Amino acid sequence: MSRFYITTPIYYVNDAPHVGHAYCTVNADAMARWHRQVGDETLFLTGTDEHGQKVAEAAERNGVSPQEWTDQTSARFRASWDDLNIAYDDFIRTTEPRHYETVQKFLQAIYDNGYIYKDTYRGLYCVSCEDYYTSEALNEGNCPVHGRPVTEMEEENWFFKLSAFEDRLLEWYGQHPKATTPDTKRNEAVSFIKGGLRDISITRTSIAWGVPVPWDAKHVFYVWYDALVNYLTAIGYGRDDALVEKWWPNVHHLIGKEIIRFHCVWWPAMCMAAGMEPPAHVQVHGWLLVGGQKLSKTMAGEGAVRLTDIAPQSLTAEFGVDPIRYYLLRDTPLGTDGDFSIEGITARYNTDLANNLGNLVARVATVVGSKCGGLSPALPVDSPLAAEAKTAVDTARSAWENFAPHLALEATWRLIGATNAHLELNAPWKMEPGTDVDRVMAEALEALRIITALIVPAMPGTAQTIWERLGLAGDVASLAFDEVTSWGQFPAGLTVTKGDPLFPRIRVEA
């Protein structure tokens, strides 16, 4: 048995949970579910990032303390994840005492190792961005984002000697070519390092809403610097060395492409500075882009077409939880940008879920009912579907191992197609009840049993529903993947029930 530790970024509480967050979290959840299925000891961590100036200001505007504000906003993320059937093992909040303790110990270690020093930060500050820029970053003397003049500011800060890690990082990436995937994203990180690293300011005196710097009470840590450490908080850094040893560094950080720099440059360097191995793997995903199609008002409000305006719950309310999970996993491979659209969801829903999977379950149940007395017939020794099933299982296994849920599902749907074709070829509905019908329907049931096991990570609720309709006992997700997906197990004599359509077709106006 091996172990699998996967994380999402911790989401900034000032955002409302949106489809982008859901995309990342559903992928992490499916990956965790698959690893649990194969028997890995699994730790799936997500959470919320609750410090920083913007949170403090938002709390003030709303007339509550920062802690009260983050209590409210963090809860929205948990509600979204509950709704999407996300089975995280731990949900971290950066305002928790355990996180303060880990951050302080981790950064104290870096300080003790001599990688943190005090200096005066002079920089060009853009009021709109609330951030500093280097003179090279400016666009003709103006802020590159807002195009407005910047002002010279000065602040006394503690600095992290990121520049000291250029060579070590490059060497490390040379030795760990798969530390960041896909390769194009690794190249981005490496190019950035090669371009030269400068030390970074990691504390602030201007705000109080953060983790206090242990050796200088006037300062709190800059929000990103405390946020990254959450991956160590959850495994007990500073509190339980054995637990850290157990889970680190074999972690998989699932992140969006916009935060490559933090996870693939800063974070490995911070780990090195603290005397730890950098995280073994960062899997980068792209963005879901909204192509400009109109979203319904119930979906996103008047005139809104931005992805960040779409609440995951509005989607699950309209399409169901598992269809949205399926769409997010199937439609956009991890690593590239994808298109998000209601039309796309509808197409996946109707073709893959209603027509292929849902209809297959229905037609098999009907024919078993009419030709086999509603009971599963005995399974023959050989079947042409056995090879198809093996291909699907092998492909899916390797796809999940390689962070490619879309390929795992594609392979599963090939098996669904092969099962539909097998029924078509044999046309059991034309036959008189007897051994020929029994053989075909037993084969279809067996294929469906394996298909059900294969969709567990993506659609756990649907999988269990189908499992029960097939007359099978127990919790399909708890069965060992390798055993449950091998051909030749469907017991004879189980009661197969039809039930309502799993995925009623969505009518689309012409």
Added chain:
RNA sequence: GGGGCUGUAGCUCAGUGGUUAGAGCAGGGGACUCAUAAUCCCUCGGUCGUGGGUUCGAUCCCCACCGGCCCUACCA
């Protein structure tokens, strides 16, 4: 301004320095009628962003340009 990614069939995407560039969906035709007007079979469809270069030969390598996107030091 600097760095990086990307542009392949109507749509979403695979893919390879070398004979006729693939898949799914959509479109067209046929079969079937167990099933959620589902399914199955066949089929239409691309000067592989533009212009150069390297090469015996490029969609794939190099350069430029055009379009889209990310980062430029707190947006999955």
